[in-house]
Amino acid sequence: xxxxxxxxxxxxxxxxxxxxxxxxxxxxxxxxxxxxxxxxxxxxxxxxxxxxxxxxxxxxxxxxxxxxxxxxxxxxxxxxxxxxxxxxxxxxxxxxxxxxxxxxxxxxxxxxxxxxxxxxxxxxxxxxxxxxxxxxxxxxxxxxxxxxxxxxxxxxxxxxxxxxxxxxxxxxxxxxxxxxxxxxxxxxxxxxxxxxxxxxxxxxxxxxxxxxxxxxxxxxxxxxxxxxxxxxxxxxxxxxxxxxxxxxxxxxxxxxxxxxxxxxxxxxxxxxxxxxxxxxxxxxxxxxxxxxxxxxxxxxxxxxxxxxxxxxxxxxxxxxxxxxxxxxxxxxxxxxxxxxxxxxx
Numbered sequence: 091x092x093x094x095x096x097x098x099x100x101x102x103x104x105x106x107x108x109x110x111x112x113x114x115x116x117x118x119x120x121x122x123x124x125x126x127x128x129x130x131x132x133x134x135x136x137x138x139x140x141x142x143x144x145x146x147x148x149x150x151x152x153x154x155x156x157x158x159x160x161x162x163x164x165x166x167x168x169x170x171x172x173x174x175x176x177x178x179x180x181x182x183x184x185x186x187x188x189x190x191x192x193x194x195x196x197x198x199x200x201x202x203x204x205x206x207x208x209x210x211x212x213x214x215x216x217x218x219x220x221x222x223x224x225x226x227x228x229x230x231x232x233x234x235x236x237x238x239x240x241x242x243x244x245x246x247x248x249x250x251x252x253x254x255x256x257x258x259x260x261x262x263x264x265x266x267x268x269x270x271x272x273x274x275x276x277x278x279x280x281x282x283x284x285x286x287x288x289x290x291x292x293x294x295x296x297x298x299x300x301x302x303x304x305x306x307x308x309x310x311x312x313x314x315x316x317x318x319x320x321x322x323x324x325x326x327x328x329x330x331x332x333x334x335x336x337x338x339x340x341x342x343x344x345x346x347x348x349x350x351x352x353x354x355x356x357x358x359x360x361x362x363x364x365x366x367x368x369x370x371x372x373x374x375x376x377x378x379x380x381x382x383x384x385x386x387x388x389x390x391x392x393x394x395x396x397x398x399x400x401x402x403x404x405x406x407x408x409x410x411x412x413x414x415x416x417x418x419x420x421x422x423x424x425x426x427x428x429x430x431x432x433x434x435x
């Protein structure tokens with residue numbers, strides 16, 4: 091039995107190391123926030139143990155008895171006519187087994203098809219689809235673990251690709267002290283068919299594997315929760331190249347060499363105010379997004395996100411705004427309800 095655990099650990103570490111060294115990966119849309127609350131929390135949160143079924147997109151261990159028979163719809167007006175959407179449904183089996191099923195899509199819009207002589211040949215579209223089948227197991231009142239199976243289909247004009255990804259997550263929650271924590275290994279998997287072939291062989295790329303951890307702490311005598319999420323724990327150096335010449339690229343690399351700046355790029359902070367149990371307000375700060383989306387010599391609030399949620403009648407409504415650059419805002423809307431409220435068991 092010990093040998094099996096050692097082999098499993100060795101295999102997992104090997105995958106982590108290979109993915110960390112892969113550089114640019116395919117299916118980057120897997121990391122986009124689909125729900126308003128996740129977007130308001132800075133793009134990712136793996137620790138908030140609540141009745142929001144959409145949190146299972148970032149940590150499959152966050153399903154709970156309170157997500158049973160919940161139906162959720164999400165829509166995002168992203169940047170430059172890009173639209174995201176998803177539908178999710180949760181179902182519990184017994185007291186300790188929870189599941190959720192969803193379909194997510196991204197529509198990049200319609201593009202003009204031209205040849206090398208700039209002659210218009212028509213139009214084409216680009217879309218991504220991913221399904222999520224989530225299973226969560228509760229072992230104790232405080233501990234849950236979960237996994238997500240994600241078939242992926244992507245089509246850009248006449249080029250298409252198919253792959254599969256897996257998420258593994260764990261969650262600890264202690265409501266008596268208003269504390270919760272989470273750990274997730276995201277986007278482990280394979281691209282079975284690439285977008286094109288080279289010499290008759292499929293050109294396959296790696297998936298955007300990522301390790302995330304986070305904590306959530308509420309205050310006992312104030313309706314406030316604090317969130318801290320650590321992202322990309324599998325790779326320390328998150329610097330990148332930009333500009334039109336080698337000097338610009340070297341400048342960014344030098345700036346990112348600051349250890350404190352690099353630590354901040356791995357961290358997303360959020361604060362949540364809950365005046366009542368049916369209303370919340372969120373503000374967050376994502377330092378990596380701010381550094382990568384900033385405009386030199388121009389003031390911007392890139393990196394900050396804001397959102398709110400409210401229960402209206404039998405529906406939970408959420409809305410969030412995430413600024414990326416000046417004039418580039420993404421708008422996120424969520425609508426969810428318990429079908430039990432309408433007599434559907």
